Amino acid sequence: MAIPDYQSLMLPVLQLSAEGETKVPIAAEKIADGLGLAQEERDEMLPSGKQRLLHNRIHWAKFYMSKAGLIDTPKRGFFVASEAGHKLLASSPTRIDNETLKRIPEFLEFYQSSGSAASTNEKPAAKAAADADVTPEEQVDAAQAVLNKILRAEILERIRENTPTFFERVIVDLLVGMGYGGSHEKAALRLGRSGDSGIDGVIDEDRLGLDRIYVQAGPVSR
Template sequence: MPIPDYQALMLPVLAIAAEGETRVPLAAETLADRLALTEAERDEMLPSGKQRLLHNRVHWAKFYMSKAGLIDSPKRGVFVASDAGKALLATKPQRIDVDTLKGYPAFAEFYGQTGTSSQPDQVAATVAATNSDATPEEQIDAAHAVLTAALKADLLQRVLEQSPAFFERLIVELLVAMGYGGSHEDAARQLGKSGDGGIDGVIDEDRLGLDRIYVQAKRYAAGSAVGRPEVQGFVGSLVGLGASKGVFVTTSAFSRQAIDYAKALQQRVILIDGARLTELMMEFDVGVRVSRMIEVKRLDQDFFDYDT
């Protein structure tokens, strides 16, 4: 079953906390058993890969309820239901969520503090976090995924709008950024100068030029997949040159036959389609630059545990 959102977990988390002192990992394990979650569901990670999804949602359920005074933390990492929390459970509520918590003055004060901020986007972010079914980390990851997808689409469109010469320069920039070719000047001299059948250029694999990679670049519009015959022609050129390594780059995609063919080769031939091309451009900062960085900080428990 899908892991419930953090608001749906508030009631079961409070019920577990009413049974005695617990910790987030223990509460998450108990919940996983009660919900009959599979091993895969228990181990599901946030998109960032930094934390288990279930643990994250249990944490935020606990956090918001603690702001309402329903949960106490008697010591580091431990939480338990407060008298107010037990009193709420005694009413046998069907659900506990943010709207429920707004009925508690402590939470209302915490919630209302967002409206006093002088930074509108901070207010919006905090309000969204308390109203959404997604935890703050999930919202950050989701927003990042949307921005990344939009940037990839924009990158590919801009590449398609440029000239073939620009595309060659892009490949040079990318390969050099990835550590190949030695320098922009050396790589530029080699790429686009071969003119040997299916080879568009050759670039050094290392700075000393001990080994070389042959390159084929096809700037195709979306929907025009590169098929096996084109990849086969590229491989034939590699064989004729006695080369064992090649990179075939396209702005479109490769057919399944082309991909299967490349996998079965003795030569090492890497196929880079439009999606992978934009991923590499973003990873190695080619054609993109940082627009905004958000630094997320957490409480430093070691600092507060330090006893002079």
């Protein structure tokens, strides 16, 4: 099954913290067991590869509930349900989300102050995440993926708009940039004329030119 969004994880995170002090990795394993997550789902990473997706969402569920006074952090890395957290659980809620937290004065003050800190139309990450189902890291990774896709398309379009000679030069420069030819000077030599079906460049892998790569760049098709 899919990993629940961080708001859907708030209730189980609070319930676990009501049992005693815990930390994100421990809570993640217990929640994963309860959800019946497969190992590959437990190990799923954010697109950036810097953190497990489940851990990230539990962290933000905990963070927002701490701003609402439902969770305390008695020592570094650990968290536990506060008196207010126990009181909320006693009311047998079926779900806890940001709309629930906005009914708590402490969280509402945090939420509103986060929004007023912006000097432009852009919202700070904390408030933006509170208005969405994804965490700030997920928003950043998604935006980066879109930007990378646009950048790739723009680069390809610019290459297509240039001459074959430019394309051949780009291919040789790209190979050198990828590490072919090492770091020595004059590792690459561009040869031939555009469209002559011959060798377009030579890259010497060593300074003596004993190990060579011959490059032929074909035309860019649309």
